[in-house]
Amino acid sequence: MKKQFALIIAALTALSMTACGKDTSSSDSSDEAKSAAVRFLNFKPEIATAYEEIVKKYSEETGRTVIVETAANNTYEQTLSAKMATSEAPTIFQVNGPRGYSNWKDYCADLTSTELYTHLTDKSSALSYDGKCYGIPYTVEGYGIIYNKEITDKYFALENKATGFSGMDEVNNFEKLKAVVEDMQANKDALGIKGVFASTSLKPGDDWRWQTHLANIPIYYEFKNNNIDLTSDATKEITFEYGDYYKNIFDLYINNSTVDRKILGSKITDESMAEFALGECAMVQNGNWAWSQINGISGNTVTAENIKYLPIYTGVAGEEDQGLCIGTENFLCINSQADEALQSAAADFLFWLYSSESGKKYVTDSLGFIAPFDTFADAERPDDPLTHEVIDWMSDTSKNNIPWNFTLFPSQTFKEYFGAALLQYAQGSADWENVKNTVVSSWKTESEHLE
Amino acid sequence: MKKYFPLFVLPTLLAFTAAFIIPFIMGIYLSFNKFTTVENAKWVGFDNYVRAFSNGDFLNALWFTALFTAVSVITVNVFAFLIALALTKALRGTNIFRTIFFMPNLIGGIVLGYIWNLIINGVLSYFGVDISYSAKYGFWGLVILTNWQLIGYMMVIYIAGLQNIPKELGEAAQIDGANPRQALRHVTIPMLMPSITICTFLTLTNSFKLFDQNLALTAGAPARKTSMLALDIYNTFYGRAGWQGVGQAKAVIFFIIVALIAFAQLKFTGSKEVEN
Numbered sequence: 001m002k003k004q005f006a007l008i009i010a011a012l013t014a015l016s017m018t019a020c021g022k023d024t025s026s027s028d029s030s031d032e033a034k035s036a037a038v039r040f041l042n043f044k045p046e047i048a049t050a051y052e053e054i055v056k057k058y059s060e061e062t063g064r065t066v067i068v069e070t071a072a073n074n075t076y077e078q079t080l081s082a083k084m085a086t087s088e089a090p091t092i093f094q095v096n097g098p099r100g101y102s103n104w105k106d107y108c109a110d111l112t113s114t115e116l117y118t119h120l121t122d123k124s125s126a127l128s129y130d131g132k133c134y135g136i137p138y139t140v141e142g143y144g145i146i147y148n149k150e151i152t153d154k155y156f157a158l159e160n161k162a163t164g165f166s167g168m169d170e171v172n173n174f175e176k177l178k179a180v181v182e183d184m185q186a187n188k189d190a191l192g193i194k195g196v197f198a199s200t201s202l203k204p205g206d207d208w209r210w211q212t213h214l215a216n217i218p219i220y221y222e223f224k225n226n227n228i229d230l231t232s233d234a235t236k237e238i239t240f241e242y243g244d245y246y247k248n249i250f251d252l253y254i255n256n257s258t259v260d261r262k263i264l265g266s267k268i269t270d271e272s273m274a275e276f277a278l279g280e281c282a283m284v285q286n287g288n289w290a291w292s293q294i295n296g297i298s299g300n301t302v303t304a305e306n307i308k309y310l311p312i313y314t315g316v317a318g319e320e321d322q323g324l325c326i327g328t329e330n331f332l333c334i335n336s337q338a339d340e341a342l343q344s345a346a347a348d349f350l351f352w353l354y355s356s357e358s359g360k361k362y363v364t365d366s367l368g369f370i371a372p373f374d375t376f377a378d379a380e381r382p383d384d385p386l387t388h389e390v391i392d393w394m395s396d397t398s399k400n401n402i403p404w405n406f407t408l409f410p411s412q413t414f415k416e417y418f419g420a421a422l423l424q425y426a427q428g429s430a431d432w433e434n435v436k437n438t439v440v441s442s443w444k445t446e447s448e449h450l451e
Numbered sequence: 452m453k454k455y456f457p458l459f460v461l462p463t464l465l466a467f468t469a470a471f472i473i474p475f476i477m478g479i480y481l482s483f484n485k486f487t488t489v490e491n492a493k494w495v496g497f498d499n500y501v502r503a504f505s506n507g508d509f510l511n512a513l514w515f516t517a518l519f520t521a522v523s524v525i526t527v528n529v530f531a532f533l534i535a536l537a538l539t540k541a542l543r544g545t546n547i548f549r550t551i552f553f554m555p556n557l558i559g560g561i562v563l564g565y566i567w568n569l570i571i572n573g574v575l576s577y578f579g580v581d582i583s584y585s586a587k588y589g590f591w592g593l594v595i596l597t598n599w600q601l602i603g604y605m606m607v608i609y610i611a612g613l614q615n616i617p618k619e620l621g622e623a624a625q626i627d628g629a630n631p632r633q634a635l636r637h638v639t640i641p642m643l644m645p646s647i648t649i650c651t652f653l654t655l656t657n658s659f660k661l662f663d664q665n666l667a668l669t670a671g672a673p674a675r676k677t678s679m680l681a682l683d684i685y686n687t688f689y690g691r692a693g694w695q696g697v698g699q700a701k702a703v704i705f706f707i708i709v710a711l712i713a714f715a716q717l718k719f720t721g722s723k724e725v726e727n
Binding site: 077078081084085099100102103104106107202203204205260262263265266411412413416417420421423424427429445446449450 | 489502506572583584670671672673674675689692
């Protein structure tokens, strides 16, 4: 009896196993159609739904399937490495510049002959090695100090102000900015703000505005001043000679802020943007992607016509001509290990997106990209005030816009060390020397293993 | 009964091989390789192991983890034991208290981390600082969090152990003239040794492998001084291009350390157990 019972159980187990097996194999066969489709691993979670609409439209117009997958915030590299090893590897993915390319170069197909590349306005902005293009930038972004003109105008109208300026147009270097900011901070109650600058978010993971974006400026000047060839190995070591200029603006941020500099370690970017949106501060350093965020905060008091950009002045000689930091860290790549047919299908999809009438409409209206392709007419630009500002600064030839050299930063780990040192400096537990040493030494050690 | 072996063991064995043994061997193999995805690995020998120690991060994390484990194993077990003792006395509402003490264990680590991050920062803000100000705050924050989370669970194990001790033993000790402290020291604790073995094992390995609480509470701030081993491995693997193999090598070292310590501890506390 016992034996029989055992046999029945065993048979059932075996049956359920085979049943499971069948299940998976049947779903496999339906997956087959999918695995032959182009897969796109999207970098920006905030536009995931827009991409869903795009691929739907694409399949309506052309009958071809593209599957969009999105990596959660800050997990793109993780998701990409995990997915690359599977049979559902992305056909289209993106890298964040030369450093990202060196990690993924075994997977980056030559895009020189793709139609999209031929329509790229500025060929030098692509990721190119030995005359071949491996990554195509798909958007241009710009950042600087965003300010609320309503509040600055209120300041310039103050009777007891200590500076002689009458508008932000006159503020064109660090010295003037410092004078205005410090006087605004002194008059913060009259202006109805908690501080001039939004809190300098230094919580690990939320410190990219400082260890990446702001750090771009001293590194740009250092490379420029020493005529460094950005594609050479000379970028593997820096002296951080413009570090003191970095300190200028960083001090200004943390000393004239809505919060005390000692508690910056728990502040996140979203809070800074909320402070700006609610009118608790007059200025915040960020880029044109921030408009949707500012506009989306309930109780937002910042109107579209009052949101303006100021270049990030640090005190470098001749900075009166300096513009915004404009560039990209978003390069589209096609997986060279994918099927030939899939690779060309991927290129077709990308070209459709950036050249067809319906595709372009999505790019401008839903994705909000300033697409760097000559298929876009001047009128086909996103309709948000910060993007307009970026385009104005780009077209102003009297200004010298700073490219995004932070794509040359050796690794994420370097940025984290930098951010941690900045936090300790802000809290007062380490001095500025420590920041400088950290930047120089970790840049060097993190570069050692780069190819 | 041998002929039934394939029927009963094979399915499990296959699943175990596919889900554990193969990934494990692949993991060890990959720790000797340079790779971006598991498919394009290139053999580099012991290079990854050398690089794992090339900066102080790993040793710092090891030291921090060891210290944290030592403190939390002791505090968790002492508090869990004391609470279990109190809640096995015939008091009103012990069931409610058991449930309440157990509840933190049902909350996920990330959520717990954020909750305690808010609480601790809220308290520290009265002193004008936050948890990232000093590694000490992060350390004690983690200890408190782990205690809060694990005590309830260990308490349940201790309560079960205490209820398993035959009443006669306590009565006999009482008749022989033992005072409550002597009864605790010479009767209850020896009889409870199996529970102590399992509880120390669980707290030891859990504290050593702590990851999500660490990530959510401090994320290593300030300056990676509060990153524990698991977080350091994660950062190595994903934070730098070309360092995936090094992360893998660290993970292998981590595995060996955890296995050794857990094994030694089981041997040690196991030897103190008495027959019922």
